[in-house]
Amino acid sequence: MHVLALLDGTLADPTVPLLRVDDLGVMRGDGIFETILVVDGKPRELGPHLDRLARSAAMMDLPAPDRAAWERACQVVLDNWTGRPEHVLKLVMTRGVEGTGTPTEFALGMEIAPAVLRQRAEGIAAVTLERGFGPDVAERAPWLLLGAKSLSYAVNMAAVREAARRGADDVVFLASDGTVLEGPTSTVVAVHEGVLRTPPSTLGILPGTTQHALFRAAERTGRNVKVEPLTVPDLHAADGVFLCSSVRTVTRVHTLDGTRLTDSSDLHREMVELYQSEYQR
Amino acid sequence: MHVLALLDGTLADPTVPLLRVDDLGVMRGDGIFETILVVDGKPRELGPHLDRLARSAAMMDLPAPDRAAWERACQVVLDNWTGRPEHVLKLVMTRGVEGTGTPTEFALGMEIAPAVLRQRAEGIAAVTLERGFGPDVAERAPWLLLGAKSLSYAVNMAAVREAARRGADDVVFLASDGTVLEGPTSTVVAVHEGVLRTPPSTLGILPGTTQHALFRAAERTGRNVKVEPLTVPDLHAADGVFLCSSVRTVTRVHTLDGTRLTDSSDLHREMVELYQSEYQR
Structure with a gap:
């Protein structure tokens, strides 16, 4: 199962496409991410992961991530997760659609792959x-x-x-x-x-x-x-x-x-x- | 203006998102592309560009691109282009949504940036x-x-x-x-x-x-x-x-x-x- 939250704190359907073809994340792999482990509803090392997201953003001249909004989006995923108690929480921020200057950002809850x-x-x-x-x-x-x-x-x-x-x-x-x-x-x-x-x-x-x-x-x-x-x-x-x-x-x-x-x-x-x-x- | 064609030869609305968040093109920059110049409806070096797309696919263990389908998708973009006579034709193939083994593929007509x-x-x-x-x-x-x-x-x-x-x-x-x-x-x-x-x-x-x-x-x-x-x-x-x-x-x-x-x-x-x-x- 996937649980998808946007940075405004709303849920989105993960099976519905979210990214336009001209998103620079698609066109150029131009964005950053973090992968976090969640155990029993608690994200591990959330602070260090958000610190690193901010560091990656700075290295790539992306806007500084809105920490409060990321924390909220993460919490929305956690609050809506009904899968196994141990799972993945992925944070993705792309440079967004070329020319807009608005990043595409989301938090995604996913099951851990059996492998x-x-x-x-x-x-x-x-x-x-x-x-x-x-x-x-x-x-x-x-x-x-x-x-x-x-x-x-x-x-x-x-x-x-x-x-x-x-x-x-x-x-x-x-x-x-x-x-x-x-x-x-x-x-x-x-x-x-x-x-x-x-x-x-x-x-x-x-x-x-x-x-x-x-x-x-x-x-x-x-x-x-x-x-x-x-x-x-x-x-x-x-x-x-x-x-x-x-x-x-x-x-x-x-x-x-x-x-x-x-x-x-x-x-x-x-x-x-x-x-x-x-x-x- | 953007003109978006899919590999089945249909047009799609380029302002409507096409890629899911779990597409490996989004998650991992895992895919390939080509950028082609079109002048007066004729794509330049289409053959060499499709050759290179196939070479990139082989280097990345992606499925071999369906050449006829790509040629058709390109033609659909060209047939529907109403912008300036000289423009960009972009081909993108991602590894697709994780686990499906089905690439995400599209051809996109775009204006040339003034810069x-x-x-x-x-x-x-x-x-x-x-x-x-x-x-x-x-x-x-x-x-x-x-x-x-x-x-x-x-x-x-x-x-x-x-x-x-x-x-x-x-x-x-x-x-x-x-x-x-x-x-x-x-x-x-x-x-x-x-x-x-x-x-x-x-x-x-x-x-x-x-x-x-x-x-x-x-x-x-x-x-x-x-x-x-x-x-x-x-x-x-x-x-x-x-x-x-x-x-x-x-x-x-x-x-x-x-x-x-x-x-x-x-x-x-x-x-x-x-x-x-x-x-x-």
């Missing part, structure tokens, strides 16, 4: 794929929109199809020098000797809301966390490699480029409990 | 901007979709905004080693001592239909053409630098990174005549 639930439970095989960029280009070339969550995700989707062709489920992107970047829709976290490590967003990757929540919980419970560059050998040497994303949460990578990684089942359970503890206090 | 006509007549100032990729990544990493005309054009649009911030009209993208690539919506052609030169598409750039037409005309009239890498010094040393695209056709770059280039007004007139001669035979 996502399966991967969350069973873990995934990932492959490393080159992202084509150097590790230092993001700050030098802001027009590349690295670190903005834009609607122009065709490459991310193509990378996941390439993973499937290689018999895997997901991707770890590498910079041109081999530095670990991120997944197409996730943040990489490697745990080694009890220390949680993730690459810095200065590499041109998206700051991860789920990774942030996990690190917050880790710090709260006295664990060490490090934000520093990782290499592929670091991943192979780790006690556990995890891809963090809002809906799939903390997903265990059991196989990397066809090589079975150290069994991290127990560590995975610990990381998931750590992440969940942020919402059970 | 485009002005730039075509008066020429443009361009700036060089880093594209972030090495010159050799395209063939090695097909998942980057370099050379596919995808709907994920947010970076191209951001680059043009960056040009505007620098007081220019358009962009010449450079590879990380400084090799000249392409414009965000155009192909670079430099003319030096009578020889027309353009970078090879193996660099990960879109094969340009207008550049092809120009080179075809050049070869027909005994001129020399070369498809080979260009550098920024090559552009500064050229007798003329042109950005070729379907609607703006052959546009003169009069200023590059704030430096006035050699006056190519006469050469520009010659190139435009050459290009036009392809359609006047």
Whole structure:
């Protein structure tokens, strides 16, 4: 089921088209989005997601999102949701119809895809794929929109199809020098000797809301966390490699480029409990 | 005015939304497009544009476009066009609503934007901007979709905004080693001592239909053409630098990174005549 809310706080029929063909979101993938997990009617990390939406908007010279209106639209979706207790809440803002200067904005409640639930439970095989960029280009070339969550995700989707062709489920992107970047829709976290490590967003990757929540919980419970560059050998040497994303949460990578990684089942359970503890206090 | 035709050959109201919010073209910029110039009811380079649409579809694992249906949809737009004799014909194919496997496809007739006509007549100032990729990544990493005309054009649009911030009209993208690539919506052609030169598409750039037409005309009239890498010094040393695209056709770059280039007004007139001669035979 889908529940669609507009920014004026009204519901709309999700099966009725909403976007004109000349919407720049359609014509040019010109817009931004966020994907949020909702559990028992509560959106997780709504504040950080709205912060990131605002940051993406600024990076793309879009109008600043109206935070109160977004919060209201989200609440309308939540109030009208009658599906499973755990679901997806997607926020989309496009540049709107060319020439109008009025963004197209909506919040959409959706069920979680069965494949996502399966991967969350069973873990995934990932492959490393080159992202084509150097590790230092993001700050030098802001027009590349690295670190903005834009609607122009065709490459991310193509990378996941390439993973499937290689018999895997997901991707770890590498910079041109081999530095670990991120997944197409996730943040990489490697745990080694009890220390949680993730690459810095200065590499041109998206700051991860789920990774942030996990690190917050880790710090709260006295664990060490490090934000520093990782290499592929670091991943192979780790006690556990995890891809963090809002809906799939903390997903265990059991196989990397066809090589079975150290069994991290127990560590995975610990990381998931750590992440969940942020919402059970 | 807009004229919208669907692939079944019917007209649709372009002011009525056509795309659902869960169309992957909206959600993920996951689709392809072509932009065609129509003059006096005749679409220019329709065959090469449909060839390129098919190539983009293959690169993105989309269903092969139904060529006859596309030709029919184009004709419906042309038959119903009552605007200016010179206009835009846009073809869009998205992956469609998630899970359906049915693409969303349409052809749209639109007026040419006044800025485009002005730039075509008066020429443009361009700036060089880093594209972030090495010159050799395209063939090695097909998942980057370099050379596919995808709907994920947010970076191209951001680059043009960056040009505007620098007081220019358009962009010449450079590879990380400084090799000249392409414009965000155009192909670079430099003319030096009578020889027309353009970078090879193996660099990960879109094969340009207008550049092809120009080179075809050049070869027909005994001129020399070369498809080979260009550098920024090559552009500064050229007798003329042109950005070729379907609607703006052959546009003169009069200023590059704030430096006035050699006056190519006469050469520009010659190139435009050459290009036009392809359609006047």
